[in-house]
Amino acid sequence: MNQRPVADLSGLPTFGHGPRSPTWWGTLGFMALEGTGFALAAGAYLYLAMSWPNWRLSAPEPNHWPGTIVTLLLIASLVPNHILKRYAEHCAISPVRIGMVVMCLFGLAPLVVRWFEFPALNIYWDTNAYGSMLWVLLGLHTTHLITDVGDTIVLTVLMFTRHGYSGRRFGDVGDNVFYWDFVVLTWIPIYLLIYWVPRLG
Amino acid sequence: MSSADVTSERDLPPERATVTKGDLAPEQDGPRDSGMDDASLHRWLARTWRTPPGIVGALSSVDHKVIARRYLITAFVFLCLGGLNAVAMRIQLSGPQRGLIGPDLYNQLFTMHGVTMMFLFAVPIVQAAGIYLVPLMVGTRNIAFPRLNAFGYWIYVSGGAFVWISFLLNMAPDVGWFAYVPLSGPEFSPGKRADVWAQMITYTEVSSLALAVATIVTVFKQRAPGMSLDKIPLFVWALLVTSFVVVFAMPAVMITSTFLILDRLVGTHIFNPAEGGDALLFQHLFWFFGHPEVYIIFLPATGMVSSIIPAFARRPTFGHLGLVLSLIAVGFLSFGLWVHHMFATGLPKLGASFFTASSMLIAIPNGVQIFCWLATLWDGRPVIRTPLLFVFGFFFMFVIGGLTGVMLASVPLDLQVHDTYFVVAHFHYVLIGGSVFPLLGAAYFWFPKITGRMMSERLGRWHFGLAFIGFNAAFFPMHLVGLWGMPRRVYTYPAELGWGNINLFISTGAVLFFLSFVLFTFNLIHGALKGAPAGDNPWDAGTLEWATSSPPPSYNFRRIPVVTNVEPLWAEREALPVATGLRVDVRELLVSTVAEAYPDIREKSATPSIWPLLAAIAVGGTFLYSIFTPWAIVWGAVPIAVTLVGWFWPKGDPEDEQ
Amino acid sequence: MTHGAVTLLLVILALTGCQREERDTRPQSALGSGEQPTPVTTLEPGGQRPSPADNKAASFEANAFHLSEGKRLFGWFNCSGCHANGGGGMGPALMDEKWLYGSSIESIHATIRDGRPKGMPSFHDKIPDDQIWELAAFVRSLSGNVPSSAAPQRNDDMMPHPSENRLPDAATLGKSP
């Protein structure tokens, strides 16, 4: 077919932050599907909790302190996370490097506490369905925590190499910030579900 | 219509065009397509976008057309295997008390038939049609996340191979494609058969999800300039809605199968009523996926119908907006009616009535679609070619399937026909009539674009006739035999119930239907080797995929087209308006804004890479091993991490460096 | 070369897979043979080993279907009346590594078939031979003596102990109190 040029694209930038970049949308897509997974797991927990009048099935109350510490750490991590996001948008390499290291530490800290959170549930996964659901919910979130911390560490290393000077990499940092928000956000309802909802009734 | 006012510098928001300052390596520049003549433009682009030669090159390909072609062929192979399962079952059922196949094998056969058709044929093939056509229809050079796309294929093909190898090893799941607990649970399914089901479902759905995300982002961010939301072709809309349904539905089946395997392998009690679990929870979770699944298969087929009808009715679709809104409505409503699969479980009456209403409600948007297509055809006698014949077959059968669907939505009526051959007839009318017939029409319709050659029209008509008669002969009597009391999933039945003759008739029809696919296969091969050359646009259709050569070059379009109408090729008969200014020495493509499709970014698309294959092997090995020990997740994490880092680590290509 | 390796691999897979997953509900040997060898009750540890022709250990021991049938029969035939769920009660525990009359499947088969002193009855007439083999295979799995890929999983009822496929293997089990 014959062609008739009507527009010139040569002046366009070669990368963009946030919703301008396809990667951001891809990240959003994966968040949507993982979020659905979280919601369904939580729904399954509530379904069982409502089917059984004596929910917690005479299991001991979990010790909420490790979970609470994880929650506080995760919420605290949002501050450096968003500072990091601003620097990434300005493509400032040194603050971004520092921010990434900080975020690695903020990612590892809750993981360490998480190690103690599993025994603090005071029940095993094969004791009864309540224990199973607790371990499933906690395990599901821990998987996300581990993968995102791994991702952050790799990206941190990458930012210290010559590849870090690319606009694309700053975009990746922005997406990493975005995903960490998601990991923090999904934890809050799970935290409430595991430690506080059974105490209501 | 003029194109000048659609896309120009004026439409670029000024703040978006500025480059952020910062610690960036200086931007390199290279040759652009602006003033280049066609021949050298082709040379540049062909070199930049080619799939590398050799076996490793082929395995590294990230070209959406190459991947999609592999998907289509693989899915077709699985269709044939699933069809052979069906023929074997029909031979066993052709008479009462036949001893050809025992219950153990029969139960594996029908499970494999369901699993293969749903997870390895229907969903992958519609998604594959999507990843082939969507980038062409929206006028871009490659799909978004091309490596993810390649990864998806490797996951899919290995997942399918695992299930089929386990079938050959007498290890195939034998608990039905929906594997209800407790039958599939730890106590009543010894061995690894149900584990194979659970893990392979989770695993192959990863591929489906990857494709869905890639499709959504391609449609949102890579549309050609000017293709605002109202100018997106209906096929692309259908794939977009489907992908959203996949994103929200597939996690449900992954959760279900994961819960099942946890119950089976590490002793959790999620579905164990004695320890606080519940068997019906499985059904709720499964059908929360299972019903949308039907629409995942059906919606892309409506997109195909919406592409074929205008080409042969010689006019744009009637009620474009109505069709788009119906698609979206169907997508939403499909999540609200899963319970109609569970009416016989004894749910509270009021809740069940609510789901009757919601299940019936979905008939309305589907009705709107049917009426709009019919109205499109009312302008005069359409050009009758094979693709349109299959669309006529679609109307004939899908309307039957849809109406019996309305019958199933009624709680009391469902209690008589649920889990009988009536239901088998219903969903085959919906899935084959509503999806496979449009797919066959689409195969005839787009075959010239994919191969550059036409399929035989004569054979095509014979194929249609045979398929139409065979299908109806096989499935229409099933309505009756279901009402006469024949349940599903029986490997035999007593002679005194009088179902023998009708089952023999059904089996004959099934064999005819199978033969029609033999004819189709012959027509495909014959067409690919000896078919008449097709030219760019053999049907004089109006969407963008017909603007490029057949088969399309690796880079899809010499220059990015600018869209002025929902049928751009009909609106621009003389010359296609295009945008220039992309680099030709690197894989640059245009990223545009979500709603209005204003040009926004010149982004680099990923280069070929072997890492997606390696990552798929690592993930596949982990899943397979996890059937035997949960520690596989821990050990498997290492190779998965290594391959993923290899995948995303920049290799020093100019694409990655900028 | 590669082809050979692939074929070999497939054959091995087929053999291992089939043996574990086969569901033979009508073992040929039992058909048509009304006569059985005269029952021999022996008090020696380990019991009388069956003749090689009748020894079905190989086809029962690592077969998931037979093991799970054994588990079902263990409940149906009220073995738990004396042995509980393997932990032992009136009868000895079956989950530990202590075997009074030998740990091989043949010995356990002989124990069930012919009975033992101090209360274990003979089930020779009461349980068909194939089902005795299934029970014997299951009893062995209680102490982690069969591959966990074939061992039965938990039941859908109250679970007083971990399921057989999650037990520690025999070696580890022996050391624990």
Next chain:
Amino acid sequence: MKRPALTGFAMACVLFLQGCAGWQSALDPKGPAANELAWLIWFFTALCALIWVLVMIALAAPLLMRPRAPSEPLVLNAGAEHRKLRVVLIAVAMTVSVVVGLTLLSFFANRTLAAIGSGAALTIRVTGHQWWWEVRYEDATPNRILTTANEIHIPAGEPVRLLLTSTDVIHSFWVPSLSGKLDLIPGRINVLDIKADKPGVYRGQCAEFCGAQHANMGTFIIAEPRARFDAWWNDQLRPARSPASGEAKTGEDLFLHRPCVMCHRIGGTPAGGTVAPDLTHIASRRTLAAGTLTMSRGNLAAWIADPQGVKPGAHMPVMELNGDELNAIVAYLEGLK
């Protein structure tokens, strides 16, 4: 292309309808619930067929028109488009009213069905097993509680309440001539009310896939006049008949000393197994192995000699019996009327 197919259909349908004897058929209702449902099925079918015919006429109409001028696909006749819009809107409005109507219809049908069981005096507990049905007649007097298997006798013309549950996997109880189906789910009890208008034998079958022998899990509802039903119940309550012949006596001994006794119960003998069907009055039943074989001496022998050949995967094991032993056991069981 379509005409031969349609003719074929018509011929086929005629052919099949001839052999349509209703023994287990939703289209041959024998009770109020099935009646209501059959009426509903015919009404839905007729309405759907009408809609389908209308759509097909709309589809065929353009084939009779002249071809559209091929020149410019984008040039449309505004007036014609407007008329089409009106037609489509009317069609949508009709769809909406049909859908609303059918929803209301099924809602009211559901209410009618729920009313059928009111005043049920007889309660029967039906427990699903892989692959047979345990039937227990509840009664306030403990010694009138009756346990049997696979065949359910009910008084004709009276509503009967069935309590459905399962001990293993999910089954579904379905006797199409009397009522719709309902699942038997472990850990739950579902309530199904049935009523047979006239005396008769109605076949049913498990409708939820439940494993290897899902296909051979039949049941029979035998509706009798009240007096005969009461007589049947009283008859079933008495212990098993003692063996009448020497051979049958040998059979009883064999039964009690061979594997049979591990699973089956025979009232009045030490046989007290509860994991398999109660055999106290087995010879009074119509079928063996949950509707797999009709009751006869030959079939009894075949079933005992080779259960895995008749019903592969069933829990009845292959036993080592010689010919004489088999004959004796069959003779004994045959006498258990």
